[in-house]
Amino acid sequence: MVTVTQPQERTIHRTVAQPGMIMPYEQTAIYSKVAGFVQKWNVDIGAHVKKDDLLAEILVPELAEELKEKEALVEQQEAMVKQSEQLVHVAESNSQSAEDAVAEAQANVARYTADVERWQGELDRLNKMVKDQVVNPEVLAETQNTAKASKAAYDAAVAAVKSKESERLSAVAQVDKSKADLNAAQAQVKVAQADERRVAAMFAYTKITAPYDGVITTRNINTGDFVRPASGDASGGEEGGSTRVTSIPLFVVARTDPMMFVIGVPEMDAPYVSAGTKASLRLQALAEREYDVPVTRTSLALRNQSRTLQAEIDLPNPKDELLPGMYAYGSIEIERPKVWAIPNSAIVEIGNRMCCYLVVDGVAARTQIQAGISDGAWTEVVQWRPYPSSGQPGAWEDFNGSEHVIDGDLSEVSDGKQVAVEAAK
Numbered sequence: 001m002v003t004v005t006q007p008q009e010r011t012i013h014r015t016v017a018q019p020g021m022i023m024p025y026e027q028t029a030i031y032s033k034v035a036g037f038v039q040k041w042n043v044d045i046g047a048h049v050k051k052d053d054l055l056a057e058i059l060v061p062e063l064a065e066e067l068k069e070k071e072a073l074v075e076q077q078e079a080m081v082k083q084s085e086q087l088v089h090v091a092e093s094n095s096q097s098a099e100d101a102v103a104e105a106q107a108n109v110a111r112y113t114a115d116v117e118r119w120q121g122e123l124d125r126l127n128k129m130v131k132d133q134v135v136n137p138e139v140l141a142e143t144q145n146t147a148k149a150s151k152a153a154y155d156a157a158v159a160a161v162k163s164k165e166s167e168r169l170s171a172v173a174q175v176d177k178s179k180a181d182l183n184a185a186q187a188q189v190k191v192a193q194a195d196e197r198r199v200a201a202m203f204a205y206t207k208i209t210a211p212y213d214g215v216i217t218t219r220n221i222n223t224g225d226f227v228r229p230a231s232g233d234a235s236g237g238e239e240g241g242s243t244r245v246t247s248i249p250l251f252v253v254a255r256t257d258p259m260m261f262v263i264g265v266p267e268m269d270a271p272y273v274s275a276g277t278k279a280s281l282r283l284q285a286l287a288e289r290e291y292d293v294p295v296t297r298t299s300l301a302l303r304n305q306s307r308t309l310q311a312e313i314d315l316p317n318p319k320d321e322l323l324p325g326m327y328a329y330g331s332i333e334i335e336r337p338k339v340w341a342i343p344n345s346a347i348v349e350i351g352n353r354m355c356c357y358l359v360v361d362g363v364a365a366r367t368q369i370q371a372g373i374s375d376g377a378w379t380e381v382v383q384w385r386p387y388p389s390s391g392q393p394g395a396w397e398d399f400n401g402s403e404h405v406i407d408g409d410l411s412e413v414s415d416g417k418q419v420a421v422e423a424a425k
Helices: 063-133 136-202
Strands: 004-005 008-030 036-041 052-061 205-208 215-220 252-264 279-283 288-293 295-302 308-315 327-343 349-350 355-358 363-374 380-386 405-407 421-424
Touching: 008 215, 008 363, 008 380, 063 136, 252 327, 279 308, 327 363, 327 405, 355 380
Parallel strands: 004 421
Antiparallel strands: 004 405, 008 252, 008 327, 036 052, 052 205, 215 252, 252 308, 279 288, 279 327, 295 308, 327 380, 349 355, 355 363, 355 405, 363 380
């Protein structure tokens, strides 16, 4: 005689509880970028700082002098640019003058061409008149001399055009050279400015500033200490130290508003936890004070060693009541509303498989199930399929509430056994 129940549509609640510690939302180890001596430090442990507040100053005299040198070099290169600009203006003016001279010489050629044509025509007319004995030959001789003079002036004007054209081409070349020199000077200014910015950036590292609003939790410098460039993350270790980093940070700054609680969610519960899932915290150090806050974010990946999902819960801390390192006990409430569920007493594990027994035509049928979360009394069930002692298992089917599941003591139940139903729950 067996008792039979049917899947019920229920809301399954499950609590994941884990201890942990309160941590800063951010914690940063601050190192020096440059080597030098501590000239002054302005804050000590427990001090509240604002973003970009000056924490300490590093004395690097040679870097300060190098910055002055680079600034002077920039001024020198900028003066060279101004000089090159003036030379371009002079070259362009000379080029324009040369073009005007060429134009003037070409005008002279045109004028002397007209004179040559005039006197050549006069010479032809007098030759005819002398031949006809109308004009004295002496007049012809004078005209010939005048024609020769005008031809000579024409030739001189043509030569002058060629000379002026050469001077114009030289002036144009000088303009191009001046412009090229100007471009080179401007490029030198950019190089000098970039070098000056580089040194200025290095010099700015002599001012150690706060990366964000927070609290100084560690100070490891004193006036006159020699510090050198270092890197690493020593912010997570106790008192700012870490076994992974040999260098010691100058300061450790922690963002304490908000604070953060980290809880590891076991792999079986991880699929049901996300941002917004209900959670609560209890802090022993604050008289068992409880905080009802949702999960802020999850890592969306399991840790390889612990096989847990990292869930983080942000906690407002405007009055600095929460201190880094405080012990807390966190609980995450998983809720699965309106899912099919069967009593835990109806489930048995056989060969690492979750199973139940369905009553089919008066016979107990061993059935493999896909189960979700459990609240200790009921377990969410998603699908089932026949899993006989011999042969291949059947296809998966969704639970719909019509299944008849054997409940109670399953030690006397086996696959294929005839059963008598006592009553339905």
